[in-house]
Amino acid sequence: MQIILIIPIVFILYYLYRTYFGRNWSDNLSATLSFGSNIVEGNDTELKEVISNRKWLGIPFLEVRFQVGKGLEVENGQNVTVSDRTNITDIFSLKKYEKITRTLPVHGQKRGYYEVLSTSLVGYDMIGGVEHYTLRDQNTSLYVFPKTLSSDRFDVSFSKMLGDIVTRRFLQEDVFTFRGIRDYTTQDTVSSINWKATAASGDFKVNLHDPTSSQEIVLILNVEDPSVLYDSDLIEDSIRLIMSLTSFFISKQIPVRLISNGKDIITSEEIRISSGNSDDHRHRIAMDLARIDLTKSVRPMSEIFEELIIPSAKLRADQTDVTYMLVSSCQRDDIIKAAGELADINGSLIWLCPLTPSMEERVPEGKIHFYKIKHE
Structure with a gap:
């Protein structure tokens, strides 16, 4: 009799427990x-x-x-x-x-x-x-x-080019920043003579200025597919190269600006970062590069050249302190044409092209300085 009673009690407890658990577990x-x-x-x-x-x-x-x-x-x-x-x-x-x-x-x-x-x-x-x-x-x-690329990926001519850009920064002085006074040399202009200091010392003295702060690097990142069949990590190398260049120039206190047809994974907008040379600016560029979504469709970089980059370069055509650097594995005719036009306006353009050993290298003519970056 007790066994007969236990069985329904167990089923009742089982039902009550499951019902209570199902309603209250969360x-x-x-x-x-x-x-x-x-x-x-x-x-x-x-x-x-x-x-x-x-x-x-x-x-x-x-x-x-x-x-x-x-x-x-x-x-x-x-x-x-x-x-x-x-x-x-x-x-x-x-x-x-x-x-x-x-x-x-x-x-x-x-x-x-x-x-x-x-x-x-x-x-x-x-x-x-x-x-x-x-x-x-x-x-x-x-x-x-994105990580930065190791130096052994760059040849000697590429490293020399980077050094020349940094050297040019220190050869240009900003007349609005005063750093001190030094002795006059035959290489100095008459306008640089500090006449008050000259009168006080009896010897010609000239003003010493800081390097110009107006120099700017404009990095242009193209994430278009370089061909129908290609190593997908090739575009990642382009992004890493942008990160490497950003880190290098900001470490030299040279302002960097970034333009890309890559789209932000959050906003779906193209990447646009104004000029800056602080550690915070480097971090901002690193964040935007991390958020580039390569699964999103992008418009041709030649369109961005025509709509944004070339008109801006024309407004600054009389300035010699802007260096344009294009990073693109894609070498279509329209990109070569747009890059050539920008080079003619600015006086030069540096094209950095990550390529696999099997990919054809199309070296543009004119004022474009072309550098192949080895993709491993």
Whole structure:
């Protein structure tokens, strides 16, 4: 008789437990994800998961599911790549009023901007079999900045060209900045003589000025496909080259401006960054380069030359302190023509062209200085 009574009681308790669990399991349950510091591609950071169950009902089995871009490698046993996303599943068992913090190592395999906007929580009771779902909003992101190219990728002529640009900066003096007084030489102009200091000392003295601060590097990044079949990492090399040039010139206190037909993954706008030479400016360029989405369609760079770059160059045609540097693996006729026109207006243009050994090198004629960058 007791056994007969026990069976329905067990079924009633089973039903009550499952019903109560299904209605209340997600109450006061939080899941917060946060990335560590931003990194350069090839480096490591971490992803911290904080799961908190603030109620007396325990959750015997909890799955935390979320997605990241496939350029990130999250060390977890249940990663499944789906198209351009990677599904991550982490498993927890929560007691009543328990908080669990777990840190997952993350490897920045590829440049990019990575967001986690939501997590899917799947709960199971102690009996199992029935899945219960809920979502939790997230707001965490990670920048993986492009790395700089090693110096052995550049030949001697390229390194000399960079040195010439820096040297030219220090050969031009800014008449509006005064640094001191020195003795007169036959190379100085009469207008540079400081007559008051000359009268006081009895010898000719001239004003000493700081180097000009008006010199500017305009970096032009073209992310158009160079051919029908090509190594996709070739465009990434162009982005890394822009990062390398930015770091180099800003380290020399030379202002850098960036124009690109690459589109921002957040705004879908083309990249436009005004001139600057501070560490913050370098960081801004690194962020924008990280956010270039190469899956978005881009318009021909020749159009940007005609609409923006060439008209601007015409307004500054009488200035000799602007250096235009085009980074493009694409060598179509329209780009060569537009680059040639800009070179004629400005007096010169430097074209940096990442190419694989099998790709044809089309050296433009005229005032374009062409440099092939080895793609490994």
